Amino acid sequence: MANDVFAKSLLTRRQALALGASAALAGALPRGAFAAGEKVTLWHGWTGADNTTALNGVIDTFNKGGKGVTVEPTGYDWDTLFSKWVVSSAGGRAPDLVLFHITELPEFATRKVIRPIDDIVASSGLDLSQVPDAGRTGVTFDGKVYAVPLDVHPLGFYYNVDMVQEAGLDPAKPPKTGEEFLEWAKKLTVKDGSGKVTRYGFELPNTWATARWIWFSLMYQFGGTFLDDKGLAAVDSEASQNALQYLVDLINVHGVTNPEVGGNKGEDAFASKQVAMKFIGPWEVNLRMAQKMNFMTAQLPVFGQKAAVWANSHCMAVSKQKNDDKLAADGTFMKWFSDNFAAPATTVGIIPQSKAVRESAAFTGTEQYKYFKSFVDDLPNIVYEPLIPQYLSVFSFDKPTPLVTNLQAALSGSKPVPDALKAMKEGLDAQLKKG
Template sequence: MRKLSFGFTLLLVLVLLVSACAPSGAPAEEAAAPADDAAAAAPAAADAEPTPVVNAFGQCNEPVRVWHGLTGSDGAVFAEMLQMFSEDNPDVCFESQGIPWDLFFQKYPTAVAAGTPPDLVIFHAAEVQQMAAEGLMQPMDDFYEVTGIGKDQFNDVLIDAISVEGTTMAVPFDNHGWLLWANTKVIEDAGLDPTDLPQDGTEFIEWAQQITTDVNGLHPNEEGFDPDNVAVWATWWTWPRFTVPTVLWQFGGGVVSEDLTTATLNSEESIAAIQYIQDLMCTYHVMNLYQPGTPYGGEAYQNNQIALWWEGTWTGGYMRDRPDVAAVTEPNFINSYAPDGNQAVKFDSHIFSIPTGANEANREATYAMIQYLIENGAYWANSGQVPALKSVQELPEVQSIASVAKAAEEFNAIGRTDTAHKAFIEIQTAWETAIGNALATCDADVTQALNNGNEAVQAILDRP
């Protein structure tokens, strides 16, 4: 591990502010949901300093200090789990700080650089390679040895993503990512069967044109259809950070090669994937037009204006708050847009990590807490996220939550994690910019935008 420098700390703060789970314009439990337009319009709120939520359990001179970004209703579930741990382990004294993600990614590297880190942090698997490369976290192979919890009890794709040169740097808490939420009412109203969804991109276009209608009841393949006044959409443009990798992989494309040496954003497969999305928006008019940022379809879905909604596992909380919507919703595997029906879906994970410089005297208690939380992951499933331990995923109380059970099945079958590279965040910014340029308007040149993005990604990969 390289020594953390002050200069890098400042840079990391800046890039992680861009990469962190965005502020939510959806219900608060959505750990990775879109920006809040209303909040952005209120200067006083935008300027306010985010305040960490601090919970103390017991009193002692050296409490185990836990920092995390779970500040929505998932944070409420997490706080309940900490209370359970405290009641079952009254000899352990600890403090939990729920810190909004943007502030978390300022405080965490700064605390490590200053030699005053917490004992335990929670962030995302996608960020592990960069955090590890810059010396912000310690190896955790000994956790698996001490507890007897085998790495094979977790998703193997995920374990690979959080390992550096064979050393596992973290412990997964959950799996979260994209799921297909199918509105059975919208589908049935179009005279279609919600249990018989399209299996590939060609089938989807024909199916989607039967779903989509304008305010006059016309379909996109009918004369007089008004694409500027659509009443019901077959599908919805959602957060590109999950949607785009999913579609790229389905088409056999991607952002970088498996050996992490070559940019592949302008490969024939990648261009076909993004061209398909542009065609859904601009040629077939079955997906709403591109919106920058993290567009959210919660209101439209609730109003029966979306048939197939690609959204996160955290949408389980949205459904719990809207039983009428949940009653006409069926969670499914993401549908494939690829012409051959090839399947893939992006997922991520909240992970436990021991910061560099953490208090060794608290290590045993910290490991006991991690073990307790992952082994009691069935309670965490109430947040909508999938417990990381496969044995917990199979418990009846977890399987009884339809969306969690379906997401667990999906991630284990076709799940993939994002680019495991030490410059992950810069790569992500480069491809997101390229995709934005490719989809910003209906006359945008997809190939040129991806060529430009590919050059930017390759320049990052070529650095020592």
């Protein structure tokens, strides 16, 4: 009989269920109900094959969950995503939801391509109290919450266990200080009979963001900050100079690393055994496992006076639209995605922001967790890059910005550290004053 009822009506069983669900939610959500099968578009930058598959899988589960909302994800590389998004916003065709880094949030909030989500947080039941303070601060702009912080991805320490053992070191006791690290780096650097280095102890490539993240971490470890209290660059401070000089000395004085090894797209100095240790985010865990490398991770050693580690975080925000018709649907997905973030976090290789998710068996019970754990342990020490509206132009790592060009010049030896940092400060200040 039930079948007959559905057959005679114009609704399928799924639509009826969806309508029921949306009707039930209607009272609690802003702008009331949404139509059954409401479509929500989501743009993201997780474009690796594994990431896309993982994300699409999770979204499929949501779409089939009978919540009356269908999410349509589209992946672009980050640069394309941002330019496409701003242009689409100008043309009134912006996606509903966008996933990006919290450091980029002030820029998008200033450009008014995203809207505050305090109302959605309240109506959808999103529990931001589970997110650490730094994450909540990161998504707050002008006193309003603009996004849901999803994960955190700090820099971590990867080392090749076989090489460590061969060098007579104990892989269970990774270096915790700068001195211990240098000792490992020296012992892990291998030379052939003619004195030519065949393997470097440490990877410090000149051509990608890694060097910047490492220097940034060390700058804070040495007691420095990237910006001064006037909001201008403080990169020429003594702490910052000491941090960069330490890295340059690893190249020129100690010979344990070479900025020409690794870093570019497609190059994998760690897997091709050109280096024994590297500092990179948790997103390489799955890659190393797939390569069946015998590796381990640890917290970043403390080179300066205190622990500090570069980190960033992905967040999900709502694009500014002509009307707010889809807010309820947006909120439904955002809450569900945040609550069920363990699966995408594991596959992408990032640490959930939400304490509940981070400590859930769905995350800690994975085979990846033994590598993720050191990143989780380092969470109290994370430092985000400054949350400024000029973030994309200042911190882009694939453009010859004052930051990138001068850092490369210092590492390659074409400029002494103080000169490079002085030039960097001048260039950065010009960018920062642009507003």
